[in-house]
Amino acid sequence: MARVAVVGSGLAGFTAYQTLRRALAPGEIAVFGTDADPAAVWRVRAAAIRQRQMRSESDGHTSPTSFPGLAFSSVRGRRSVRPLLDSVLDRYHPTVDEFLAHVERLRERSGWDESLVLRRVERVAAVDDGFELDGERFQHVLLALGHPGLNVPDELRDDPRVVHSYEPHEYAPTVTVVGAGLAAATEWLNALAAGAEVVSVRRREPARRPLNVPRQYFTRRGLAGYHRLTPRERIERLRSLTAPSYPAGAQWDEPLEHATQEGRFRVEPSLNGSAQVICATGFRRGFRHDPLLARLVAEHDLETADDWLVLDPDSTVPRLSDARRTLAVAGAPAQWAFPAADTLAGARYAGHRFLGRIQACPTP
Numbered sequence: 459m460a461r462v463a464v465v466g467s468g469l470a471g472f473t474a475y476q477t478l479r480r481a482l483a484p485g486e487i488a489v490f491g492t493d494a495d496p497a498a499v500w501r502v503r504a505a506a507i508r509q510r511q512m513r514s515e516s517d518g519h520t521s522p523t524s525f526p527g528l529a530f531s532s533v534r535g536r537r538s539v540r541p542l543l544d545s546v547l548d549r550y551h552p553t554v555d556e557f558l559a560h561v562e563r564l565r566e567r568s569g570w571d572e573s574l575v576l577r578r579v580e581r582v583a584a585v586d587d588g589f590e591l592d593g594e595r596f597q598h599v600l601l602a603l604g605h606p607g608l609n610v611p612d613e614l615r616d617d618p619r620v621v622h623s624y625e626p627h628e629y630a631p632t633v634t635v636v637g638a639g640l641a642a643a644t645e646w647l648n649a650l651a652a653g654a655e656v657v658s659v660r661r662r663e664p665a666r667r668p669l670n671v672p673r674q675y676f677t678r679r680g681l682a683g684y685h686r687l688t689p690r691e692r693i694e695r696l697r698s699l700t701a702p703s704y705p706a707g708a709q710w711d712e713p714l715e716h717a718t719q720e721g722r723f724r725v726e727p728s729l730n731g732s733a734q735v736i737c738a739t740g741f742r743r744g745f746r747h748d749p750l751l752a753r754l755v756a757e758h759d760l761e762t763a764d765d766w767l768v769l770d771p772d773s774t775v776p777r778l779s780d781a782r783r784t785l786a787v788a789g790a791p792a793q794w795a796f797p798a799a800d801t802l803a804g805a806r807y808a809g810h811r812f813l814g815r816i817q818a819c820p821t822p
């Protein structure tokens with residue numbers, strides 16, 4: 459009988475699973491999810507914005523240890539030591555194809571399919587010494603539920619021209635892109651490359667930085683400082699980190715300058731008569747949008763702060779984790795513990811701490 463459960467079969471659940479497999483056999487772990495392929499959801503979104511390279515740096519993979527990541531297999535595939543050199547400097551961005559092949563390899567090797575239960579979990583309830591997932595009992599549970607859906611501004615919901623950037627689409631001759639983060643910037647260039655005339659509608663000027671969440675929050679020291687913030691300060695910090703940004707660099711600026719001169723790119727304050735409106739407006743945010751989390755919070759009176767579920771620094775739910783049982787969270791809903799929770803490095807952080815708690819717990 460499995461005593462450990464992971465709810466969510468996406469990349470965060472998969473990354474945590476790889477860490478759990480260091481200490482547990484596939485038969486000891488049950489993964490509840492909606493897709494057998496851990497990259498199923500991600501693959502569609504990355505393809506929709508024509509992503510070819512990973513956004514994350516060298517630690518953006520699903521193995522249990524950060525280094526060397528994908529560098530060794532890329533060295534073999536590309537017949538070049540460049541990936542390894544870049545990896546040492548933490549500046550290596552594997553291609554999406556290299557990343558997906560790595561996920562496939564680990565899926566086969568790790569016993570993922572043996573642990574998988576293709577079923578959506580509706581309810582997690584704390585019981586003595588553990589949790590019931592729709593009536594089935596486990597001692598330790600990791601919730602890796604992903605984002606609770608794509609965000610489309612209310613006023614655009616019924617507009618037939620609208621498509622979300624993370625849904626499959628082609629480009630009309632005139633395109634308005636709403637938003638100003640990395641997905642929006644990618645879509646400006648995609649639509650321009652497809653020959654479209656592009657209007658950018660944005661509420662705020664985007665910041666220019668290499669990663670959504672600055673590197674300091676991936677370090678032990680930066681994280682310790684973050685964990686010392688008061689709840690109010692932490693809410694403000696998380697709000698500032700979720701503001702739109704995309705990397706600096708000529709590969710972004712030159713095509714935009716060129717298209718601006720040609721009259722094919724401009725910024726406007728509001729929607730116009732474009733044939734297509736692409737909402738690069740990210741995801742719905744906050745535990746209230748996820749039915750499982752909203753119910754968990756309401757039924758167990760869990761602590762929350764604004765949109766966030768309050769977690770301990772090790773990504774566990776304080777009131778429901780003790781010496782006998784663990785309820786942990788990975789992925790976007792775990793930002794309270796790790797600001798970059800919605801990255802592969804963030805999933806690894808949650809997975810390692812989850813395993814640490816399991817190993818510190820006596821087996822009943």
Ligand SMILES: Cc1cc2nc3c(=O)[nH]c(=O)nc-3n(C[C@H](O)[C@H](O)[C@H](O)COP(=O)(O)OP(=O)(O)OC[C@H]3O[C@@H](n4cnc5c(N)ncnc54)[C@H](O)[C@@H]3O)c2cc1C
Nearest residue numbers: 466467468469470491492512513514578579604789801802
């Ligand atoms: C286009 C794009 C590119 C990205 N690129 C990178 C990158 O290069 N590097 C990086 O580190 N990060 C990247 N990210 C961020 C992050 O790694 C991904 O968003 C990743 O898919 C998050 O994985 P997840 O498991 O949290 O969510 P998802 O992949 O959405 O998976 C969640 C899964 O849980 C299932 N689920 C939800 N609720 C339940 C339930 N109640 N019961 C059972 N199953 C449930 C869902 O159906 C889904 O299958 C990118 C994100 C996007 C959108």
